[in-house]
Structure formats: C-alpha cells, structure tokens
Amino acid sequence: MNNPTNPLTEPNGSRARHPDTPTFCQGGCGCGAVRYRVTSAPMIVHACHCRLCQRQTGSSNAVNALIEADRVIVRLGEIEEILLDTPSGRGQxxxxCAACKVALWSNYLIFNQGRDLRFLRVGTLxxxxxxxxxxxIxxxxRQPWYIIxxxxxxxxxxxxxxxxxxxxSLMRLKTLSETTGSALN
Incomplete structure (x- = not known):
C-alpha cells in the first residue's frame, strides 16, 4: 500500500471496523491469476483451530475474515468452487483460483448464508x-505448540x-440478513 497509515487502525491505535475508503485492501491467489479488492474492514476475524481446518489448509489453523460478499470484488481471474466438510457436518x-487452486474464501452452509457472507482467507491478502x-475458535x-x-x-x-x-458488526450482520433474506443473525 502506498498509504503509510494502517487502514485498520484509528489514530488512537484502536482497531477500526469501517474505514470509508474505496479500496480497503487487496489480495489474490498464489500464482497471481486471481486478484481481488476489499472495500471495508471485516465484521470479525476468526482463527479456527478445528482439525478440519488444519487438514484442509495444511497448517495449524485457518484465519478467516467474515465480510459481506459484495465487499470482496474479483478484479481478475476465474474462481471455481468445491464442497468440503466442516465440524457442523453441513459443509462449506x-x-x-481455477489455475493454482489456492483457497480465497468460503461460504459456510451452517449459516444458510448462500453466497452473501464470505469467510475471506486472510493469508491471501x-x-x-x-x-x-x-x-x-x-x-x-489446537496444536499444543501453538501459543495464543x-x-x-x-x-x-x-x-x-x-x-x-x-x-x-452485529448491525452489519442484521442488515445483511434483512437485505438478502438469509438466516444469518
């Protein structure tokens, strides 16, 4: 970023939730075929230590930023979707990326959210x-050597x-639920 100020941080050092910037941050896949931009801060960020996230990411945990789908805009590339298991049994x-297969985000089916709420993979920023x-969560x-x-x-x-x-963030979720008819809140 050209801006030396962290867009997630207020002047007093607290974490900002909704900066009013056209492009909040950007990201993409490993090969560069997919590029996206994010237009606001997420509602919340989870670090998930469930065994399925460990297996599916090949690491100790997944870090997901929950954000409205319309705030993640694909600028370049082709996306493909696959269905995988979750602890709920409902899947995600x-x-x-259609080229390198790096996971960019997911939609968890337990929330009946359709495609309205993305769990953006923070590592792709x-x-x-x-x-x-x-x-x-x-x-x-969690792995015993992972210190929180x-x-x-x-x-x-x-x-x-x-x-x-x-x-x-609760208001954003409520608005998204009311706007889309999803059972999110």
Missing amino acids: RIAR DDPSLMPPDVH FTGS GDDTPKVDVFYDRKATWSED
Whole structure:
C-alpha cells in the first residue's frame, strides 16, 4: 500500500471496523491469476483451530475474515468452487483460483448464508497483518505448540456472537440478513 497509515487502525491505535475508503485492501491467489479488492474492514476475524481446518489448509489453523460478499470484488481471474466438510457436518463451499487452486474464501452452509457472507482467507491478502484474529475458535483441538497470547479471546469450540462481536458488526450482520433474506443473525 502506498498509504503509510494502517487502514485498520484509528489514530488512537484502536482497531477500526469501517474505514470509508474505496479500496480497503487487496489480495489474490498464489500464482497471481486471481486478484481481488476489499472495500471495508471485516465484521470479525476468526482463527479456527478445528482439525478440519488444519487438514484442509495444511497448517495449524485457518484465519478467516467474515465480510459481506459484495465487499470482496474479483478484479481478475476465474474462481471455481468445491464442497468440503466442516465440524457442523453441513459443509462449506470453498472458492479457489481455477489455475493454482489456492483457497480465497468460503461460504459456510451452517449459516444458510448462500453466497452473501464470505469467510475471506486472510493469508491471501497482500498484507495479512491488516486483519489479525479477533478470536481463536476450536482451541480445544489446537496444536499444543501453538501459543495464543492473552490479548486475544479464545474458546474451546465456538462463542456467543452477541458477547463477542462489536455492536457495529452485529448491525452489519442484521442488515445483511434483512437485505438478502438469509438466516444469518
């Protein structure tokens, strides 16, 4: 980014949720065939330590930024989708680059969200440090060598959304649910 200021941080150092910038950040796949831009901060960022995320990513956890689908705009390339398992048993549609197969985002079917809410893979951002985890989930199955600091909330399985999400993010989710008719909130 040309802007030396972190767009996720307010002047007082607190994390911003909704900067009013046309392009909040950008990202893409490993081979460069797919490029996307993000138009706002996410509602929340999860670091998921479930065994399926470990297997599907080939790492200790997946980091997903939950954001409205219309705020992630594909600028270049072709996306393909595959269906994979989730701890809920309902599955997820994972959007991948058609060329290199890197996972860019997914839609979890447990939320009946259709294609309205994306779980953007933070590692595909040009600067993943812009979206650090707000909460660690499924820590009951995290790798014992993965140390989670005391500054980020963590739960054994999942959390109470109303107790964890900001009021602003809860309103965004409610608006998305009302606008799309999805059972999101």
